[in-house]
Amino acid sequence: MVDNCCAPGCTNRRGKKKGVSYYRIPKDAERREKWIAAIKRARSRLNKTERWDPPAVCFRLCSDHFISGQERFISMNRVYYKGALGCVVMFDVTSSASFLSCRHWKRDLDNKAMLPNGESIPCILLANKCDLPQRVVPPDSIDRFSKANGFITWMEISVKENKNVGEAMRRLVQDILSVESSLDSLQPKPQEIVNPQLDSLVDGGAGCC
Template sequence: MSNAAGRRSGEAKSRTAMNEHLLKILIIGDGNVGKSSFVHRYVNGQFIKTYRMTMGVDYSVKMLLWSEKEKVRLQLWDIAGQERFISMNRIYYKGALGCVVMFDVSSSASFLSCRHWKQDLDNKAMLPNGDSIPCILLANKCDLDQRLVSADSIDRFSKANGFTAWMEVSVKENKNIVEAMRRLVQEILSVHSSLDLQPGPGHDVYPQLDSEGNRGAGCC
């Protein structure tokens, strides 16, 4: 066998040995808390200043080289925070394996809404054994001076409502974006390993159109 053929054979074996996990993750919370900007920062490494309301759902993909033998493909579903879209959430939540609930530390109303978002999630998306899917609480815009939600309040709320963890993040300053998603992915893989489940193509569910026939886009 020639050297070139040997290399191709080795590369083929390497690709075959690589295990890929497919994880659908929801990004939920009130409008204008930074959900779409968070996804764009995480996927593309850029911060977008212009606000544009998400209509229904927006959808992005991020590939992670998790280890020498594992890849993780994330489907990130940015769900609109406006009340008129909430009735569609059961469709959008189908097949989700993890979730980010986000609020704005300069908006106490967006923080209070997190209880509703988490309860709605727990009612519509769950693991095969009936437990809640892993969910992390993110306190965005921690770079702002006009903070209205204290760390103590967030910590108590997170523990009382079954969140996997919580973190302060700043999409603008790129603070804790990668760290937060890695924490969530670790929890998802750990949970599915303990349940002896393997995330895979069965969860490859693509966005439904909203009532106006759009997938939605923007930076809410």
């Protein structure tokens, strides 16, 4: 039997996309209710008003709807990105699952938010917990991933020790200001308004008798 993801708008099915896992609805009543409630909320955001109940068989969610392996259903909407000028995608260097989830977030951002000129908004990749010795994501992998997925740059940080956090935010702000400046230069300048009546007074002078 083919496994299809039951998440609203998701077309994933087993064998179609590599690296995707499928999870059955939990038998535990409390967890089961949370899963169903999350899916119904997602359906309502997509204006799906017809009644929906979980199918009796083969009710599964794919791993694209989980955050870093946590049982937390993702239901992103463009409204969350509205007006965004920059973005931070952060992962845990001690967790390969956390690192791999960054691809999903960057693609989601690029699909749902963009600059007025159609380009992606500036996004920086942050490798958190660099103070810990048990890292599993090497710097060269992060560097290749950052370049391949359109991040402006990547930096190692430690939120716990406040290492490089300020520097990372300054770098992102600099890119945002640079982008805004370039967009402003593309805006058409307001044309001068010519008033023929005033021009004739200036050219001919004004008299008094």
